[in-house]
Amino acid sequence: MTKTPPGLPLRDYAALGDGRTVALVAPNGRVDWLPLPNLDSVPVFARILDEETGGSVELVPREAYESSRRYVEKTNVLETTFTTASGVARVTDAMVTGVAGRLPWAEFARRVDGLEGSVEFTWRISPGTMLGTRSPWLDRVGEHTIIRCGQLSMAVVGSDHGPASSDPTSADPAELHGHFATTAGSRHLLVLTATEGEPLRVPDPAKVDEGIDRTIDSWLTWSDEFSYEGPWSEQVQRSALALKLLIHSPTGAIAAAATTSLPENPAGGKNWDYRFAWIRDLAYTAHSLTWFGLREETHAAISWLLRTIREQGPDVLVMYSLGGSTCAGVVEYDVPGWRGIGPVVTGNPAQGQLQLGIYGDLIAISRTYVDDGNLLDVETARLLAKVADKVCDEWRSRDAGMWELEDEQHYTSSKMGCWQALTDAIALADGAHINGDVARWRAERDRIHDWTDEHCWSEDLASYVMHPGSDRLDASVLLHAPSGFDRGERMSSTIDALTRELGAGHLLYRYSGVADEEHTFVACAFWRVSALACVGRHDEAVAAMGALVTQTNDVGLLAETVAAGDGAFWGNLPQGLSHLALINAALMIKDLAPKEAHDDQ
Known part of the structure; x- marks a missing residue:
């Protein structure tokens, strides 16, 4: 019998956040990720990346237990109920926020309420x-x-x-630990507070207790x-809450x-750092935020992006750091990785690539912002022109395409993105929001x-192909049913071709041949749903959507990829593009x- 390597399944994790960082919490009460x-x-x-020396925050009953968990409704505060032979207790976990929003220090709080009998807990930092x-x-x-630890206190x-x-x-002399026992009606509190390179705020536990309720x-x-x-x-609201965790409030x-x-990839190698702001992802997020009427986040995200592009110009880059700088090179670390699958890295090699599709993303989100009743500043208008x-x-x-490939080609979805860029630029010019050579934009x-x-387009395959001269298919062309490039028979036929070649039930791989290297890409499956709706295949879209929303874990989160066979999560999480x-x-x-x-809804 094959022994399962150490490391919990990625489906096990729930996420907490305070607008500055994110914690991943397992059903066993252990926090395995908290930068x-x-x-x-x-x-x-x-x-989660280093079982031996990676570090964790533990809070668990001493005796055998069963656990169940949920988010407090409409929040990113987690409740886990532990049931043992001797009692029942509830742990409420929160990244605490302040009266005026994010605290200037990090404060992770765990409140333990005794519900029945007695439960003895141990904790370990x-x-x-x-x-x-x-x-x-x-x-x-x-x-x-x-x-x-370094500059961290x-x-x-x-x-x-x-x-x-x-x-x-002990092997870990910097470890702190303790224990306590609950009784019916008791309340216990464990708080970790942290700062980096500055004085350390040590909070009053009573204030933290109030802070948990304030955070809710x-x-x-x-x-x-x-x-x-x-x-x-x-599911839509939980996904919006997951996206909110990824917004860097500073x-x-x-x-x-x-x-x-x-x-x-189970064989390793495809291990990336996604803690950066991609123009593509930010544009898609801002579209959703605008639709939901979330004005503050929309304005902050778009303003940050446009300001950062100008400051780091003249070229528009694929991604930027959360602080607004260009991304440093990739650094590899000598730790084993999740279940021993390396490498473990910071940084991302896609930084210097040419990806033509980002031009469409940039101008499209600017148009969305304007269509929502807002106005562009002079410098932004000049930038977009x-x-x-x-x-x-x-x-x-030729470019690297949406999938950041080393093989530069005339990728179809990149050309479609360029079409979208000029379509939206023309609309902005027609509304007198930007000035430029509109006749040239229309012609091109x-x-x-x-x-x-x-x-x-391939007549033989009845589908858009990945790039001219290829018989490979690429799910990213599905994005250009919503963009308006094609909502007709060709796109409908492409959906069928993609489903036949890249489909695994209602799930979808990214492009031809990639199934040998990785699992199905969650976002692609939902892009197929959107494309089905755009070409008028409503019933098929509804059926696929109903099946796909069951792919979330028990608290509604999604990773980057899902194994078609057993539904296991792979890749980084929570993954913004999936949500x-x-x-x-x-x-x-x-x-x-x-x-x-509509009448039936």
């Missing part, structure tokens, strides 16, 4: 080695024992949480602003995912469409439903 103070910091708690780059140590300061406080102790002779109220207030009524409303940037180096001019020249170039837009129709695709598919079905379908 501090920022999401893109080298993580001090990273057991085991800082990691920051992927093998630092050695944590304990520092006694006054009455407090401080955990230091952490303190553990609580109420009725038992004595905090350490063992200097803050999430509820945010959710009350969320305006979606339609099919799959629960700048407004939106991370593609909350983790790094979780493998897409320059991008449109650039598209007129560069659309003829039409040339792109004609060229794509002639060179990127975005779910949201947009639901919106597309609702918006394009036939009248009789």
Whole structure:
């Protein structure tokens, strides 16, 4: 019998966040991922990538137990109920926020309420080695024992949480641990607070207890602003809450995912760092935020993106750091990775690629912002006009495509993205929002469409192909049913071809041949749903959507990829693109439903 390697299934994790970082919590009460103070910091708690020295925060009953969990409705606060032979207790986990929003320090709180009988808990704070780059140590300061790791300082406080102790002779001398027992009606609190390169705020546990309730109220207030009524409303709202976790509140940037180096390929190699802001992902997110009426996040994200492009110009890059800088090179760490599947890295090699589709994403989100009743500033208007001019020249170039491939080609979806860029630029010019050579934009837009129709369509396959001269198929062309490039017979036929070649039930692989390297890509399956709705195949879209929303884990989260055989999660999580695709598919079905379908809802 094959022994399962260490490392919990990725489906096991729920996510918490405070607008600055994200924690991943397992059903056993263990936090296996928590970068501090920022999401893109080298993580001090990273057991998910390094079982031995990665570090974790544990809180678990001493005796055998069963656990169940849920998010407090319409929040990103997690409740886990532990049932043992002797009693029942509930743990409420929160990344605590302040009266005016995000706290200027990190505060992870665990509140334990005794419900029945008695449950004895043990807790353990085991800082990691920051992927093998630092050695944590304990520092006694006054009455407090401080955990230091590099420039990071952490303190553990609580109420009725038992004595905090350490063992200097253990394998992890920087570890703090303790224990306590619940009774019916009791309340215990365990709090981890952290800062980096600045004084450490040690909170009053009573204030933290109040802060947990305030955090719940803050999430509820945010959710009350969320305006979606339609099919799959629960899944849409949970996906919106997952996306909110990826918004970096200090700048407004939106991370593609909350983790790094979780493998897409069981054989290793496809391990990327997604804690960056991709123009593509940010544009899709802002579209959804605008639709939901979430004004603050929309304005912050778009303003950050446009300002960052100007500051880091003149070229528009594929991605930027959450702080608004260009991305440094890839750094590989000498730790094993999840279940021993490496490498573990920070940074992303796609930084310097030419991806023509991002021009369409950039101008499209600017048009969405304007269509929502807003106005562009002078510098942004000039930037967008320059991008449109650039598209007129560069659309003829080979690029890396949406999938960031090393093989540069005339990728079909890239040409379609260039068509979208000029279409939206023309609309902005027609509305007097930008100025430019509109006649040239119109002429080149039409040339792109004609060229794509002639060179990127295969009569034999009855499908758009990945690039001219190829018989491979690419699911990213499905994005250009919603963009309006094609909502007719060719796109409908392409959907069928993609389903036959890349489909696994209602799931979908990214492109021909990739099934040998990775699992089905969650977003692609939802893109298929949106495309079905766009070409008028409403009933098929509804059926596929109903099947796909069951792919979430028990608390409604999605990873990057899903194994078609057993439904296991692979890749980074929570994955913004997966949740975005779910949201947009639901919106597309609702918006394009036939009248009789609307009448039935």
